[in-house]
Amino acid sequence: MFLYLLAIIPLFFLLKFASKTSLLHILKKWLRLLKDKCYVYQYYKVPQFNHNMQENQLYRQISTYLNSLPCLEDSNFTNLFSGNKSNEINLVVDDTNQYIVDNFLGARACWINEKDDKTGLNSFVLKIRNKDKRRILRPYLQHIHTKFDEIEQRRNKVRLFININRRWISVPFTHPATFDTVVMEQDLKNKVKADLDTFLKSKQHYTRIGRIWKRNYLLYGPSGTGKSTFIAAMANFLSYDVYEINLSKVSNNSDLKSLLLQTRNKSLIVIEDLDIYLCDKSAALSSSAILNFMDGIFSCCGDERVMIFTMNNKDQIDQTVLRPGRIDFHIHFPLCDFDAFKSLATSHLGLKDHKLFPQVEEVFQTGSVLSPAEISEIMISNRSSPSRALKLVISAHQSNSKLVPSRTSDKIRTIQSNIEANMATKPPLWLSKSRSVRPVEESGVLPQVLSKSQSVRPVNELGDSCTFGKESVNELRKFYGLIRIRSTRKKSLDLDTTEKENPRHSS
Ligand SMILES: Nc1ncnc2c1ncn2[C@@H]1O[C@H](COP(=O)(O)OP(=O)(O)OP(=O)(O)O)[C@@H](O)[C@H]1O
Numbered sequence: 001m002f003l004y005l006l007a008i009i010p011l012f013f014l015l016k017f018a019s020k021t022s023l024l025h026i027l028k029k030w031l032r033l034l035k036d037k038c039y040v041y042q043y044y045k046v047p048q049f050n051h052n053m054q055e056n057q058l059y060r061q062i063s064t065y066l067n068s069l070p071c072l073e074d075s076n077f078t079n080l081f082s083g084n085k086s087n088e089i090n091l092v093v094d095d096t097n098q099y100i101v102d103n104f105l106g107a108r109a110c111w112i113n114e115k116d117d118k119t120g121l122n123s124f125v126l127k128i129r130n131k132d133k134r135r136i137l138r139p140y141l142q143h144i145h146t147k148f149d150e151i152e153q154r155r156n157k158v159r160l161f162i163n164i165n166r167r168w169i170s171v172p173f174t175h176p177a178t179f180d181t182v183v184m185e186q187d188l189k190n191k192v193k194a195d196l197d198t199f200l201k202s203k204q205h206y207t208r209i210g211r212i213w214k215r216n217y218l219l220y221g222p223s224g225t226g227k228s229t230f231i232a233a234m235a236n237f238l239s240y241d242v243y244e245i246n247l248s249k250v251s252n253n254s255d256l257k258s259l260l261l262q263t264r265n266k267s268l269i270v271i272e273d274l275d276i277y278l279c280d281k282s283a284a285l286s287s288s289a290i291l292n293f294m295d296g297i298f299s300c301c302g303d304e305r306v307m308i309f310t311m312n313n314k315d316q317i318d319q320t321v322l323r324p325g326r327i328d329f330h331i332h333f334p335l336c337d338f339d340a341f342k343s344l345a346t347s348h349l350g351l352k353d354h355k356l357f358p359q360v361e362e363v364f365q366t367g368s369v370l371s372p373a374e375i376s377e378i379m380i381s382n383r384s385s386p387s388r389a390l391k392l393v394i395s396a397h398q399s400n401s402k403l404v405p406s407r408t409s410d411k412i413r414t415i416q417s418n419i420e421a422n423m424a425t426k427p428p429l430w431l432s433k434s435r436s437v438r439p440v441e442e443s444g445v446l447p448q449v450l451s452k453s454q455s456v457r458p459v460n461e462l463g464d465s466c467t468f469g470k471e472s473v474n475e476l477r478k479f480y481g482l483i484r485i486r487s488t489r490k491k492s493l494d495l496d497t498t499e500k501e502n503p504r505h506s507s
């Protein structure tokens with residue numbers, strides 16, 4: 001008995017020591033290595049990209065699946081990321097040499113995430129026993145596929161991708177805009193919806209006529225008229241992922257091609273402010289690369305894509321860029337008119353009608369000068385007092401109307417004289433010596449962006465067709481906006497004072 005106790009007690013302490021330290025873990029590891037030596041294994045490599053640098057969908061599915069495994073917590077190394085909710089923490093497989101063991105139908109499936117030192121590309125390697133491979137490989141991959149679908153359905157479906165050099169990074173797309181919240185002429189909205197619906201059902205048609213299943217839209221109009229918001233509404237309507245390409249972050253034509261090859265089907269590919277890029281003489285991409293991209297030649301194997309380009313002004317853009325096929329649907333986003341104002345008043349202030357509406361209508365009859373963004377901003381900041389918001393809209397409109405003469409050339413002269421008046425006190429930052437923006441009178445010509453009568457030049461001369469510089473025109477506009485804001489603010493302040501002095505006005 002004594003001898004028995006003598007054997008048990010040290011064993012008990014040894015086990016206790018082993019469980020408190022890493023000894024048990026090390027023993028388990030040795031045992032696994034020993035077992036590994038006794039079996040023949042089959043290895044399967046799943047690279048993240050194929051030879052054409054297109055993303056391997058299986059890699060993505062495996063990555064999502066492994067990140068969902070509870071055994072990730074037992075892994076000796078893993079990444080922690082905060083989730084969408086404030087208290088959510090996600091475990092994410094590291095991209096180098098993490099070993100994950102999964103069990104499926106009584107067999108062990110081991111995953112190793114590897115990174116190629118030369119290319120920097122990732123791949124998953126699956127290791128299963130040779131005797132299990134026939135039995136489990138196909139059902140296991142099917143299981144991963146099913147789990148992936150379940151996870152995708154559970155989480156926010158639409159994602160927003162942005163390019164960092166040659167790669168995409170993505171975040172959940174949570175923009176709340178829908179076709180109902182965007183203010184737009186109802187007929188046009190219905191036409192766009194019908195066009196998208198037809199597109200979704202047209203796979204066979206596109207195949208039959210030998211065309212890539214894609215549709216290109218141009219959204220054009222002044223700043224703050226809802227172009228970006230409309231893109232969000234389209235993405236939510238289609239439930240497509242959004243890929244927003246920042247062309248200035250793409251260093252050459254092959255990077256653009258590579259980015260496009262990495263996009264998935266059922267996606268919305270967006271290029272904002274294409275006009276600015278086309279007019280930029282220092283742009284890294286050739287115009288032919290952009291045209292090929294618009295034609296969809298780069299997206300050789302993709303289907304079901306909607307491409308959206310935005311511009312503030314399409315007048316100075318070469319017609320070859322806008323020809324049918326490259327742009328299938330042009331959507332104009334105008335400044336706010338009275339109908340749009342009423343829609344904004346309903347959605348932002350809950351007003352169907354108001355005693356000030358006739359007065360607002362009257363000021364709108366002189367022409368639209370404010371963007372929906374400007375009007376919506378007034379309404380948001382004054383939502384507690386609808387009458388006050390309406391009065392501000394009237395006064396902002398009146399003060400802007402005074403600054404906006406009816407003829408474009410007069411408009412430019414007004415902007416110019418405002419700028420010159422301002423420069424007399426302090427030159428604005430954007431008018432540095434390096435930028436040669438001559439006064440209109442001095443140059444003798446109006447900027448081409450505003451002179452519709454002038455002929456449009458070929459694409460290879462696009463740089464020349466923007467001699468005045470869209471950027472400069474935009475800066476003029478921004479500056480002009482500043483003047484308007486200042487004048488609006490001044491008016492608002494006046495109105496504020498009036499209202500304070502005479503509270504009955506605000507009812
Ligand atoms: N037509 C509209 N309907 C509803 N909201 C609008 C509309 N236009 C503008 N807005 C509001 O104004 C803000 C700015 O709009 P948005 O960014 O879509 O304008 P944009 O045309 O893309 O401007 P930019 O050319 O400067 O990029 C948004 O927050 C949006 O809520």
Ligand SMILES: [Mg+2]
Nearest residue numbers: 227228229272
């Ligand atoms: Mg925008």
